[in-house]
Amino acid sequence: MEHLIASWIVQVWQNRKLGEYAPAWGPGEDHSPNSLFAAAMLQGGFSLQIPEPELYYKVLRKHHVKIHPRRGVKILGLWYHAEGLDEPRYRLPSDRGGKHAGKWVIRSDRRDRRQVFFQDPVVHDTWHVLRWNGLPPEGEIPAFSDTTAANLLAYVKEHKLGPRSDKDLLPVLLEILNSVTPVSQWPTQPQKRERAARSRESSRAQAAAADRGGHRAAQPAPWSEQSRTVAKAVDATRRQRGETAQLGEPVAPPLLVDSLRHRRLFLLPDRPDEDGDDTLSEEHG
Template identity: 70%
Template sequence: MEQGGFDLDFPEPSFYYKVLRKHHVKIHPRRGVKILGLWYHHPVLDEPRFQQPSARGGKHAGKWVVRSDRRDRRQVFFQDPADHETWHILRWRGLPPEGEIPAFSDKTADALLTRVKANNIRIYSESELLEHLLGILGSVTPVDQWPSQAKKKAGKKQRVAQAREITRAQAAAADRPPPHQPSRMSRLRLRCPRPGPSTPARSTTRSMPTAVDDAKKPSPTSSPWPRQRCTRP
């Protein structure tokens, strides 16, 4: 320890997704996956390779693994089985375009589903569920402006709850790696390519000097400039 120091091992960018909770679900055509009462979708789920059960066996045979962050329920994450470094973001089907709905956590999602069930509300689409979510959140504002632009009539308790929701969302966004970032092994392969037919390997052995090479080397006492004799005036 004193001689070598600390060995710092930085985790891969995909480590964030691997520590999230797992859900073993079935992919429904043109609808997506259902995670804890909410439906999520991405166009990649409509590909033919996902219209059949997965190759998984055992207790969760035939199901696909989707991961979610309890701090931000606006999206879940699905690892591409063909490329384990690619993660697809499945957005909640009730979301409008990006940036119009503040983040909501597990607590808010549970309160939303509890309200719908307690009032015997029949939900035919996720957009109808969104209306009840907005009633819980209070208003519709961009995430970066929440809760500074919230209605002034909102009580202190509501403002604190809104501030707590956006703090969780910012923490979750900070933990997520940027999209399309190559892994550490990929960067090493790009930095140190293997020699191929067009890239000759560099020889690691030194050739022995010859008499011709010694003759080409300038003498340590010789100089390329002619000597000039300095005389005093």
């Protein structure tokens, strides 16, 4: 149907004869939209304009937020931070007035919620990348979009979880990613709907990276490689949580024999009421 409509537009609609909408510079001549376009190209030529790299950031959606010390900015329920936000100049309100007075502008891409972007207030050509606070310090996790982020926050709200930071949300996010590709199906081909959903999200992240970097987007990784990425992220998170839990070497409790050597086994403890009775009898005597 789409091919049929496109063919009709090119062959019929664009070649229709213009009546009262004909150009004034060609009285008595027959013109169509295609002939007018050809005349304009002959008259003015074709001017190719390559967009600047900053155009990618300018067309992203805006968020007017405050910058919190050592925590960053909160964008649609998730926290983002970078070392540059700890500078003293960002602890003060911005120079913006009006409806969003004193707030800073952060831009985000719906296709990839792993980072947001902040324009330098002094050097306007510089954009700072703010990473999600839940990302591990080493390695990467698969890209996730607005839909996955909304599912993550809905899961936390439904189960009444109280994470102390976004790092506690990373295991929940990995569980959601695993639900798209169950562990039992990693060695084999998953369902068509699940494979299409994950490939679509990966393709959008690739397109976002291409728009940001100005280079051609790479092809999405094979399904087996994407499943290995999720598996590596799960293992890395579990290993990091285990290392954090072990603050030191575990100390073994003392043996029962050692505890018996330091005290008499058949010695009965003194009752406090006996001492009190003796004291009272001595006072009355």
